[in-house]
Amino acid sequence: MAELMTVNAATILCVDDEANQLVLRKRLLENAGYRVLTADSFRSALVTFEANAIDLAVVDYWMRGGNGVQLASELKRHQEDLPIVILSAYSELPGETIGIADAWITKGGASQTLLAKIRELLARAVVRSPQNVRCARRSKPFLDI
Amino acid sequence: MSSHPPVKILMVDDQPGKLLSYEAILAPLGEQLLKATSGREALEYLLKTDVAVVLMDVSMPEIDGYQLADMIREHPRFQKTAIIFISAVHLTDVDRLKGYERGAVDYISVPVIPELLRAKVSVFAELHRKTLQLEKLNRELEQRVVDRTEELRQSESQFRSLANSIPQLAWMADPDASIFWYNQRWYDYTGTTLDQIRGRAWRSLVHPDHVIEVMAGIERCWGMDEPWEDTFPLRGKDGSYRWFLSRALPIRDANGSVVRWFGTNTDITERKQAEEALVKAERMAAMGRLAGIIAHEINNPLEAISNAFYLLREHSSLNQDARRYAQLAQEELARLAHITKQTLGFYRESKQVVAVPLSELLDNVLELQSRRLKLNGIGVEKHYQTQGLIQGFPLELKQVFLNLIGNAVQAMPDGGRLRIRLQECSQAGSGKQGIRVAISDTGMGIRAEYAKRIFEPFFSTKEAKGTGLGLWISKGIIQKYEGTIRFRSVRLGGGNVTCFSVFIPAFTAVQSPEITAALMA
Structure with missing residues (x-):
């Protein structure tokens, strides 16, 4: 796998309150060459986000202490270009997710679906801002939550 | 002196x-x-x-x-x-x-x-x-008799015109519960004459499944001179049954003894159907919620298992054989995920208008019907001349085409040809640009006498199977898009060809769906 750990490996924040799922998803993404940070709650996700430069977030829709859409809009408020994938175990997502997440994926599908979507979103982000300027954009202070 | x-x-x-x-x-x-x-x-x-x-x-x-x-x-x-x-x-x-x-x-x-x-x-x-x-x-008495007779005649005639003008069926019976008079609506609805249904002979019009219970109830009430009430189907002159709420009151003289019974039968078929539709809708909504919960509980572990097998299969320590097993497991998992999505796929409708490609939507409906298409031996011909992009709500549009294609499939129990044509065109009259979807079948056709009624609520030719709401709802949805829905059924060669044609303007200011997601299912 070492050859996949390229110099420009993107950092992905993975948020899910189910430990098994989180571990497996982390390995899946790491195997695909990404640097993966995990959080198992709404609050720890924000803490990790604040402390690290994140290129993309994969967020579970249904979590204890706040759903994925709320987390996504919170993350977007601080970094509006951050690509966000929302995962849902429901067959389809409620209407309010439209316009907040960049993609949403129904759980239970093939692993490749998630990988393909992440590749696509990151490629788009690179085209938009080739000089990785994500830290500069982080201008708004965090709210105390 | x-x-x-x-x-x-x-x-x-x-x-x-x-x-x-x-x-x-x-x-x-x-x-x-x-x-x-x-x-x-x-x-x-x-x-x-x-x-x-x-x-x-x-x-x-x-x-x-x-x-x-x-x-x-x-x-x-x-x-x-x-x-x-x-x-x-x-x-x-x-x-x-x-x-x-x-x-x-x-x-x-x-x-x-x-x-x-x-x-x-x-x-x-x-x-x-x-x-x-x-x-x-004596003369005065005779005059009074004449006067009273006239009054009675007038009040009798007023009573009859009243009894004939009420929307209910009405009747009168002797103290021994033998009916001697019915209003005109009785005869109009049942197509009978007084001689055919005099006394207790009307029991022949009560649905056979109810007749014993109804007669027992009526004898019990009339034996005790108590008001009677019951709900049961009565046969009309066309042979079909409608539900009636039936009531009878004893009319007493000054001494309190019953001199006659006055009864009515109120047609509650539509109320009953509406109630049943509501119950069904509530049941569907409950099922939808339940399906959502089950889907959630299945999809979560399914995701973990899928990822685990993916990682397993990619794992460097695995030999060829083990990798093959992991792949088989993945394939079966994919099948499981597909079934979950198909059977538990109760959508939640979005609140905003989205671009809906009708071609995809039609394919999706055909996939849902694929088992029945195969079972009935129906060949499908698709003539898509466009992707058919319109602005709207996918779920309610899907409901429309699920109804139309579902009807077509049901009309061909012994096989046939289902043809779906999708084209861009402009609406005759308004000149609006839009998409036309034509769904034709070679099934049993639609009888001319039903032509005017098929879009009415609760009209169904499918007996117990249909709610009679499908086409009515479909028409309502299409009208909301300022579109039209029409049909033609013609005899052609040895069979029938029935074609439903739906026109939807490409751009309309369509409102959010009023019809609940549950009814759509």
Whole structure:
């Protein structure tokens, strides 16, 4: 796998309150060459986000202490270009997710679906801002939550 | 006496002196006294006026008393007029008999005893007065009977027109629960005559599944003179059954005993269907929620397992055999995920209008119907000349085409051809640009007499299978998009071709779906 750990490996924040799922998803993404940070709650996700430069977030829709859409809009408020994938175990997502997440994926599908979507979103982000300027954009202070 | 109206007393004698003395004797009675000196004069009085008592001398010149009595009696009006003969000769038994034969009422012999004469005349005068009063009373009674009969006739006719104007079926029964009258709606609905459904014969119109229970209920209530109420289907003249709420009330007389029953039957078919549709919708909504929860509980572990197998398969330590097993497991998992999505895929509708490619939507509907298409041996022809992009809500649009394609499939139980054409066009009349979807089948066709009704709510040709709401809802949805939905059914060769054509403008200011997601399922 070492050859996949390229110099420009993107950092992905993975948020899910189910430990098994989180571990497996982390390995899946790491195997695909990404640097993966995990959080198992709404609050720890924000803490990790604040402390690290994140290129993309994969967020579970249904979590204890706040759903994925709320987390996504919170993350977007601080970094509006951050690509966000929302995962849902429901067959389809409620209407309010439209316009907040960049993609949403129904759980239970093939692993490749998630990988393909992440590749696509990151490629788009690179085209938009080739000089990785994500830290500069982080201008708004965090709210105390 | 003075309080009574006086009656007329006719005194007949050829001797004026005698008349004067009778007059003197009878004056205290206070009646009206008429004097005649001959039989002829007496007859003239009788014809002109109503006489209570005729007091006459038997022996008179020209016409004697008996002859006069005969003449009086001949006239039907005077057959009951009292006659008192005064006889100056000695009255033999023969004379008396002769008098009675002529219908005479009484005799007085001379010399006349004033008290006796007064007493006898007074009795007859009183009798006459009583008779007159009785006749008057009789006439009044007869008039009252006539009046009441007319009132009754009027109230009966008012009742009938009322009973015929109410929307219910109505009827009346004897105290023994035997029906003797139905309103016109009964006959119109059932197509029967009174003779066919008189008494208890109407039971033949009650649905066979209900008849025993209905009859038992009615006998119980009517046996105890208690109001009756029941709900059951009654057969109409076309042979189909509709649900009626039936009620009967006992009508009692002043003593409280039941003289008749008045009953109505109210058609509650549509209310019942609406209630059933509501119950069904609620059940579907509950199922939707349940399906959502189950899908969530299945998809979560499914995701973890999928990822685990993916990692396993990619794992460097795995040999070829083990990798093959992991791949098989992945394939089966994919199948499981697909089934979950198909069976538990209760959508939640988005609140915003989105671009809907009708081609994809139609393919999706065809996939849902694929099993039945295969089962019925139906060939599918797709002629998509465009992607068919419109702005709208995918779920309700899917509902429309699920209905139309579902109907087409059901119309071809023994196979056939389903053709779906998708093209861009402009609406005839308005010239609006839009998409036309034409769905044709070679099924059983739609009978001409149903053509006007198929878009009505609760109209179904599928008997128990259909709710009768599908096309009605579909039409409502398409109208919301300012589109149109039409159909044609023609005989062609040996079979029928039925085509439903839907036009949807490419851009409309369509409102959010009013119809709940549950009804859509």
